[in-house]
Amino acid sequence: MNKVGVIGWPIEHSLSPAMHNAAFAALGMTDWQYDKMAIPPDIVRQSLKEFRDHNFIGLNVTVPLKQAVMPFVKSDAVAKAIGAVNTIDFRKNVGTNTDASGFMDDLAAHGVDVAGKRVVVLGAGGAARAAVYGLSQAGAEVIVVNRTPERAERLLQDVQSSGRALSLEEASGLSFDVLVNATSVGMSPKADESPWPDELPFPQGIAVYDMVYRPAKTRLMMRADGVGCRVIGGVGMLVRQGAAAFRLWTGVEPPIDVMMKAVLDGLSGQTGTKG
Ligand SMILES: NC(=O)c1ccc[n+]([C@@H]2O[C@H](COP(=O)([O-])OP(=O)(O)OC[C@H]3O[C@@H](n4cnc5c(N)ncnc54)[C@H](OP(=O)(O)O)[C@@H]3O)[C@@H](O)[C@H]2O)c1
Numbered sequence: 001m002n003k004v005g006v007i008g009w010p011i012e013h014s015l016s017p018a019m020h021n022a023a024f025a026a027l028g029m030t031d032w033q034y035d036k037m038a039i040p041p042d043i044v045r046q047s048l049k050e051f052r053d054h055n056f057i058g059l060n061v062t063v064p065l066k067q068a069v070m071p072f073v074k075s076d077a078v079a080k081a082i083g084a085v086n087t088i089d090f091r092k093n094v095g096t097n098t099d100a101s102g103f104m105d106d107l108a109a110h111g112v113d114v115a116g117k118r119v120v121v122l123g124a125g126g127a128a129r130a131a132v133y134g135l136s137q138a139g140a141e142v143i144v145v146n147r148t149p150e151r152a153e154r155l156l157q158d159v160q161s162s163g164r165a166l167s168l169e170e171a172s173g174l175s176f177d178v179l180v181n182a183t184s185v186g187m188s189p190k191a192d193e194s195p196w197p198d199e200l201p202f203p204q205g206i207a208v209y210d211m212v213y214r215p216a217k218t219r220l221m222m223r224a225d226g227v228g229c230r231v232i233g234g235v236g237m238l239v240r241q242g243a244a245a246f247r248l249w250t251g252v253e254p255p256i257d258v259m260m261k262a263v264l265d266g267l268s269g270q271t272g273t274k275g
Pocket residue numbers: 099102122123124125126127128146147148151182183184185187211212213234235237238239241274
């Protein structure tokens with residue numbers, strides 16, 4: 001059996017097992033199995049050794065372990081730049097980060113071209129780091145807005161982006177092409193909140209990407225939709241970061257539609273977290 005899985009703490013609401021096992025089933029890959037394992041941060045080192053000893057092919061890594069695993073695997077350039085590992089390949093003992101490609105692949109799937117465009121990213125946590133890395137690599141002009149401005153400055157330095165850190169007030173006075181919410185504001189159970197205050201208008205015709213996927217349509221998305229913006233929720237990113245890990249471990253092209261259906265079914269049936 002080819003074993004893969006996801007580790008986190010807690011992990012019970014992860015949608016990744018449903019997503020990956022649905023893909024294995026759809027492709028007749030009966031010798032592959034994806035499990036979820038709750039691993040407290042203080043035993044990460046020993047746990048990784050045991051997964052390796054038990055011939056696991058790879059793992060996804062979710063909160064709060066994305067940084068904790070880094071000393072025990074070789075981070076590739078993407079994981080180093082983002083400062084977090086969300087996927088491990090034990091055959092090479094390499095850790096990478098598929099959140100950036102998941103985000104960029106989803107933008108592309110929705111026909112949003114960012115090369116040469118100005119993109120405002122709200123947030124400076126792990127998700128924002130992945131977005132700013134991907135956007136900068138793709139040639140976008142990135143503006144980072146964060147509640148704690150020093151974290152935005154630090155992010156830009158770490159991912160070696162030539163972008164700028166601005167306040168919400170400064171950013172809202174500019175014209176831009178894409179707005180990305182990479183904060184947790186608007187996520188259930190606080191779904192009545194928005195990271196873009198109601199009194200701020202949106203530049204006309206922009207695309208608004210909300211990484212939050214619970215609820216499927218956030219307050220930010222509803223407001224933007226109401227004034228004619230193109231709106232995209234975070235489910236596609238979740239699926240595509242998983243698809244990138246699937247591709248890495250198996251060498252097989254994943255069935256995105258099957259994975260998407262498994263995630264949407266999971267989201268409609270439970271209240272979970274990313275992973
Ligand atoms: N769709 C996907 O595949 C995907 C992947 C990853 C993450 N996500 C989602 O993206 C969101 C962020 O995740 P993360 O891992 O980056 O979290 P994180 O590392 O904890 O960062 C959270 C960010 O949100 C900001 N924030 C939190 N509460 C705020 C508030 N009340 N007002 C203003 N800013 C606030 C924080 O600002 P400070 O720096 O000031 O604290 C920080 O920038 C979550 O909703 C997560 O579910 C989605």
